[in-house]
Amino acid sequence: MKTILLSTIAGAFALVSANAADIGQAAPAFSAKDLKGREVSLSDLKGRTVVLEWVSFDCPFVKKHYGSGNMQKLQSDAGSKDVVWITVNSVAKGKPGYLETSKMAELATEKGVKSTHFVMDTDGAIGKAYNAKVTPHMFIISKEGTLAYDGAIDSKATTGEADVSTADKLFANALEAVLAGKEVENAKNQPYGCGVKY
């Protein structure tokens, strides 16, 4: 009994490192299975730029970016530049918006999600390691594995699709800077959206 318990704890720690996410510091390690059953491990992605996007499809701020096609466009643009984009859903079982893996996969297809991986973080371990607060909350991890961006998708904290085209593209600009090897201006800013339902 004791052995099982110990190995469970050890297993849990192996999934996510305990470090908090700070700009310029090593991004918290994690590994998970995506909706297609593929293993995703941050340590295997060294040398590639990684984007983390927190999602919950019933959030009006998320709807703004999927309804306008902005998020899918950002995802496919990033994909064409060899960026690994991981969409993360941290809704706990029993919380509003929670979906079984198969239902989430259907919804992701319906929404036209173009990310590289879609990960169910039902126990919230990845979300808490990064202190993901809202959906959408965006993170960028550099090729060296350090956190390069933690913040909003853009500057207009509204739910209207019309605001997408006129907002400052905080996240897109940050990704462009990271890919160009430049320093990110405004690397940490307050994300807007709906609280993550841990």
Place this chain on the structure above:
Amino acid sequence: MITPTTLILASLCTVSLAAVHSGKASADWISSSRTTEAEMPVMTGIRLAVDEGYHTYWINPGEGGMKMSVKWDLPEGWVAGDPQYPVPKRFVTADLPGFGYEGTVVFPVNLTPPEDFSGVAVLKGKVTWLTCDDKGCIPGNADLELTLTEGAPAPAAEAKVIDAALRKIPLTPGNRISLKVVETPETLVLSVEGLAKTNVNLAEYEVFPATPEVIDAGAKIQFIDEGAKWTAEVPKSEYAPKKVSELTLVLAGKSDQAPISLTWKATGD
């Protein structure tokens, strides 16, 4: 749970003089007078009646949330002032600290007709807001209309509602009361001077940061009496700029004193 039907309903905008229900609130546009004359401002109010169990947001919504906003469509020459936001309350939604309103809230808006105003003016405003509870957030919007006719101003039925709303709008005191901010690595030291000879007891005031992303939205701001000034040390927002350059606080007394608004701006180096 959002069903497809509620989504469709929420996305429809109805032009109506009566209250429009959308998301989890009803909106209407009331006026202290139905008549006015050229260049004579009229105080009106955007009224939101939020469904029970939900709240909507202040000018600083805190972490998450969205403030109420209006896109105007006014006849030529008319000028709308910025909507004014009454003193909010604090709440925590899905672990995120926020500022806003439950129940009915009225946002006063001043409207000024042009110098050649005559006849009838139909004013339009598209109001958007967000209502949330612990389970989720639902946006609402309404295309509201207000008709004002040329004539001597006279109190309308809703004038009292607007008067009551104005008493919750923070006032800017004269220069003798000032806010100063000193930055430390993790905190801001706030001090208010100019109250020493008044009976204002800031320790009893509830204090709100109207400027977003400067003070940690979840931190209580408690002033203490240091004789010549009142001071409070508060944790910075993790999203605070590298150098804080501006801060507006709203201070609301527990009794019937008018709420006040104090602004500090960094002076050039």
